[in-house]
Amino acid sequence: MAESRSSVGGGSLLVAWQLKDKNVLIVGGGEVASQRIESVLTGDGLITLLAPSKGVHTRTKHLIDTYPDRITYYDRRFSGPAELHKMDMVLTALDDVNRSREICELCRKAKIPVNAADIPDLCDFYFGAQVRDGPLQIMISTNGNGPRMAALMKKKIEGALSGKEGGAIEKVGELRAQLKERAPGVGGPLGRKRMKWMSEVCNTWDIDELTHLDHDTIAKLLDEGWEKNTVPTLDQLLGRSKQICSPRYPAFLSSQWLLATSSFALGAACTVLVLSRRK
Amino acid sequence: MAESRSSVGGGSLLVAWQLKDKNVLIVGGGEVASQRIESVLTGDGLITLLAPSKGVHTRTKHLIDTYPDRITYYDRRFSGPAELHKMDMVLTALDDVNRSREICELCRKAKIPVNAADIPDLCDFYFGAQVRDGPLQIMISTNGNGPRMAALMKKKIEGALSGKEGGAIEKVGELRAQLKERAPGVGGPLGRKRMKWMSEVCNTWDIDELTHLDHDTIAKLLDEGWEKNTVPTLDQLLGRSKQICSPRYPAFLSSQWLLATSSFALGAACTVLVLSRRK
Numbered sequence: 001m002a003e004s005r006s007s008v009g010g011g012s013l014l015v016a017w018q019l020k021d022k023n024v025l026i027v028g029g030g031e032v033a034s035q036r037i038e039s040v041l042t043g044d045g046l047i048t049l050l051a052p053s054k055g056v057h058t059r060t061k062h063l064i065d066t067y068p069d070r071i072t073y074y075d076r077r078f079s080g081p082a083e084l085h086k087m088d089m090v091l092t093a094l095d096d097v098n099r100s101r102e103i104c105e106l107c108r109k110a111k112i113p114v115n116a117a118d119i120p121d122l123c124d125f126y127f128g129a130q131v132r133d134g135p136l137q138i139m140i141s142t143n144g145n146g147p148r149m150a151a152l153m154k155k156k157i158e159g160a161l162s163g164k165e166g167g168a169i170e171k172v173g174e175l176r177a178q179l180k181e182r183a184p185g186v187g188g189p190l191g192r193k194r195m196k197w198m199s200e201v202c203n204t205w206d207i208d209e210l211t212h213l214d215h216d217t218i219a220k221l222l223d224e225g226w227e228k229n230t231v232p233t234l235d236q237l238l239g240r241s242k243q244i245c246s247p248r249y250p251a252f253l254s255s256q257w258l259l260a261t262s263s264f265a266l267g268a269a270c271t272v273l274v275l276s277r278r279k
Numbered sequence: 280m281a282e283s284r285s286s287v288g289g290g291s292l293l294v295a296w297q298l299k300d301k302n303v304l305i306v307g308g309g310e311v312a313s314q315r316i317e318s319v320l321t322g323d324g325l326i327t328l329l330a331p332s333k334g335v336h337t338r339t340k341h342l343i344d345t346y347p348d349r350i351t352y353y354d355r356r357f358s359g360p361a362e363l364h365k366m367d368m369v370l371t372a373l374d375d376v377n378r379s380r381e382i383c384e385l386c387r388k389a390k391i392p393v394n395a396a397d398i399p400d401l402c403d404f405y406f407g408a409q410v411r412d413g414p415l416q417i418m419i420s421t422n423g424n425g426p427r428m429a430a431l432m433k434k435k436i437e438g439a440l441s442g443k444e445g446g447a448i449e450k451v452g453e454l455r456a457q458l459k460e461r462a463p464g465v466g467g468p469l470g471r472k473r474m475k476w477m478s479e480v481c482n483t484w485d486i487d488e489l490t491h492l493d494h495d496t497i498a499k500l501l502d503e504g505w506e507k508n509t510v511p512t513l514d515q516l517l518g519r520s521k522q523i524c525s526p527r528y529p530a531f532l533s534s535q536w537l538l539a540t541s542s543f544a545l546g547a548a549c550t551v552l553v554l555s556r557r558k
Contacts, residue, residue, distance in 0.1 A: 010323065012416060013295070014293070015294060015405065016418070016420040017293070019291070044290075112390075115294075135289070137291060138419050139295070139418045146477060160436060165432060259539055259542070260538055260539070263541075264542040266546065267548075267550070268547065269546075271546070271551055272554070
């Protein structure tokens, strides 16, 4: 029923932290700081960056220049507890372990979540390798067993995705929003009916088909599907005859077919050759 | 250099929250609460559970019985701000939206991270679909665009993994720990050398080979590899001749080869048949 006892524990609580318009203090301006800035920008956070300009990496500089409305940069070091005023999160990316430790202690007193790069025991949370495709975000954590393995896992996961998933998820989000407009309200039997119908759409349509959802198709799907309490396929919706599959090239050009026919021809040719020599 | 502007923003900050021996209050005992309990147990958190027994799901009940050292259960409702004393995180899983809202407001005042199931606008963080294999944890978030799509992505990712990744990561963690014992210290040139060597091991050995790392092999790899500033392959380490690949079946049994030879034979046979009829 529950997970087996041996698999419980020893991990982290993986969560999607909400930073929209929250204040995030980043201390340090090196390459790691530039990665932190990108992560916070992904979450639409408002960044205050403290770093003497001589230590600012070109990537960090580029980000400061590109997002002046999101990043407030101060060319100086962390000066004391007053820097934490109104901060919702603090990230340090410093070479100076003692300085990081001091900042973390201040954060803990002020109950502000904090991460100190490369000093796991000071962190309220860790970062991991990440994959992003629009609204789809994937994080890979090896729980401190090596960033290289996380990078390998990231590559494996990227290889398993077609690159169309983000687009499909976006369209499903649009369909869901329009369905909620048609049939509004939170929870209850209607909420359950909505959830069930959305699930069926996602199970019936494949990723590729979901990316075809545009304004007209969504309206048609709601008219012909939701209103009639059914889930038509994309082909049914567009009035096309059902296709078992829709390969990009005609089936007779597939590599298996090519291999078979060319081997057949080669077999025939060799036989003709052998038999003609015998004569 | 940085991400293109269009792909920045609109997401979350995905993090691995550290809960080891932290106090987590869970309010509610239904099915969603049981999922929350499992997530917190994964992170080794200490749970205080508030839920009138009549609403406690069988899964929740099973978890309370299985982890008495981790879960302190009280058969009652949330009574007021005093419940938040010494709590590091609060999760509500209640049908009563107003009750959830009250609890979230108290948490915000006390600066305690909070998640309210099914009420996104009240949450400091969201949960996502998760994959776990020992030290490997993967989270999939669609940023509120539908749990069904997250479940589909989870299936896709599970399909891309062989099930040996967790074991391999564990072994790499052991190798890393033993290397650190041999060559201790934080950062500096030695730290960089360690990191580079570990990276090369992970790039040279595949997942399957990494799972073969045991006590003896690790000692040998450190002796023959680290000490000699090289990275031997598993075959070199075990004194086996190098194999380009080690397929499970001989190559001539592969489906492509079967297809080609049978087509060749069929072509030959047909030709013989046709020619013999002509005579």
